[in-house]
Amino acid sequence: MENKASPAERGYHMPAEWENHSQCWMGWPERPDNWREDAVHGQCVFAKVASAISKFESVTVCARASQWANARDQLPQNIRVLEMSMNDAWFRDIGPTFVVCDRPLENKTQIVAGIDWNFNSWGGAIEGCYADWDLDSLVARKILEVERLIRFPHSMVLEGGSIHVDGEGTCITTEECLLNPNRNPDLTREDIEHQLKLYLGIKKIIWLPWGLYGDDDTNGHVDNMCCFVKPGVVMLAWTDDEHDPQYERSVEDYSILSKATDAQGRMLQIIKLCIPRPLFMTEEEAAGLKALDGKQRISGTRLATSYINFYIANKGIVAPAFGDEERDKEAFCVLSEAFPDREVVMIPGAREIALAGGNIHCITQQHPAGLV
């Protein structure tokens, strides 16, 4: 089911992640050039994340046909496992951006629909993460088809991890990603703003200069750097270590945020969330990867690890733990204080997802319930 008018024109907008979900969508990792040792560790941590989320809301995990039985075996029975082809498993970026309708009765339309953005493997044939993304490009459409939801296709390249919204008209994103010429070289900043307004139903975009240091795969997705906690409150990846290259990035973003107002004219409260101390890919980890058409990963590379990359579930927060006990504990406390009505669950071993270029928010996609 396709529709030509833009979502905003039809009364749709993207809700905030903390609004009620009907379920969470995830993929299933497999490619051995990105998930070491034939993805055995990656699959284990995906199963942990899915299980944790399934305590709060329904979960659907999609796996390639050849992986269905394996995924089904590793996941609890209350999780739905569907066959779906994909090139990798980043459903935040290849899944649909779900939107909800404010006036379904007036338009005689569905309450929930999905935007199917264009996808180019985070940068296209040369700068992207792998050379063939044909299957990824169909994932959003297939998800919407499973649920028989209206699909709004868009020719603009955009990944879900590059935007965050407060559900009250404000979007935050990064210049590093959205203005990167490897995404939409023919679109100006104004063009992109216009399209985001038409599709996300937002009124104002706050542009941060930078994503996280080392997040080269995504060119600085905002979802590893900064997110909304509630309207008027953001959380920012932080470090007090002036020698860490992350420091300047956090300071610059903080500076922009501290002067910004949101779509409702509010100044923003900024919560700092310290990243773990620098983590690097080990030789053993790099040796577990097989060469295919994907980006080569080298031992000694700084991992783009940030606690900001968490998922907001119904009544829960599912966040990465990196084995830096002090910082993991600190993140747990900051998140628990910021979300007093939700149970914070930290997932040990989330380093495994960082080795492949992302984290918990990157591998999940909330499907809003769309009910007030």
Added chain:
Amino acid sequence: MENKASPAERGYHMPAEWENHSQCWMGWPERPDNWREDAVHGQCVFAKVASAISKFESVTVCARASQWANARDQLPQNIRVLEMSMNDAWFRDIGPTFVVCDRPLENKTQIVAGIDWNFNSWGGAIEGCYADWDLDSLVARKILEVERLIRFPHSMVLEGGSIHVDGEGTCITTEECLLNPNRNPDLTREDIEHQLKLYLGIKKIIWLPWGLYGDDDTNGHVDNMCCFVKPGVVMLAWTDDEHDPQYERSVEDYSILSKATDAQGRMLQIIKLCIPRPLFMTEEEAAGLKALDGKQRISGTRLATSYINFYIANKGIVAPAFGDEERDKEAFCVLSEAFPDREVVMIPGAREIALAGGNIHCITQQHPAGLV
């Protein structure tokens, strides 16, 4: 979601096919040893059947990953296309048998659930239609998982095409199939009756000796020979040609039916529906098949063609036409009279499905709405 108590014990029964459906499930043909010329003609007629049914109710077509785009292209937009692995495309036999609950509130359970029978490729490793049916064996489970429905697994070998019910306690089946030692050699007739009662929620089984002449693939499935039209009324494949080997089969079944009473104690009204004049596989048709692990099909073989193999949709009947104009027309008239409140749609080219061993009822599976 699995459940150990039998469906009948939990208040479930299999509704009649004419009761309201929420959708119809179909597969997508592909294997070149059963569908000539790489299934190009078979896919065309599947698309026609799916389109015809979709005028009356929602349709989901499942296709192997490599066929998803092809199926999506050939099917109208209002039909949902999902990825699903299968060895062939006979969803009547490999899909779940859906059952509905009479007392959902009392049991705090779902209204619709599904039975996942054991499947052995219509006869096992030696007598079956193909040697590897691992993927077929998962189809019922996967369908139920898509819809998050309760699954009642059963170790007994049974295909959906071998049973018909009237929704009021009566089941018809054939001895030729259900008592064939290539299905459940360790179960007696009484054992099978007991299991059918426990799982289909029925009270009485009427055993016909025979299925259709030439229906060797299925060992005489009842759905090519006889079906219920409404409680108390059956329709039987017939021929007046005493030289046709079908004649004796129809006469014997008629004799049984004419003496039978249903679960409610009613005598049965029997409507005769003449089969087309004998049709045979041509040399050209046989030459279009490639040798794989499936049963070899030989030119000159009598096709098991019967108009009984139709699908009852919401407000519609979708039935095969075989190109025997006189008999096709007669079937249209008999069906129209038997189902005065439904529009009868005859599908030209249904011979293509008969070449592969079945027809419209064999490739469809109704998913009851379960609402009164």
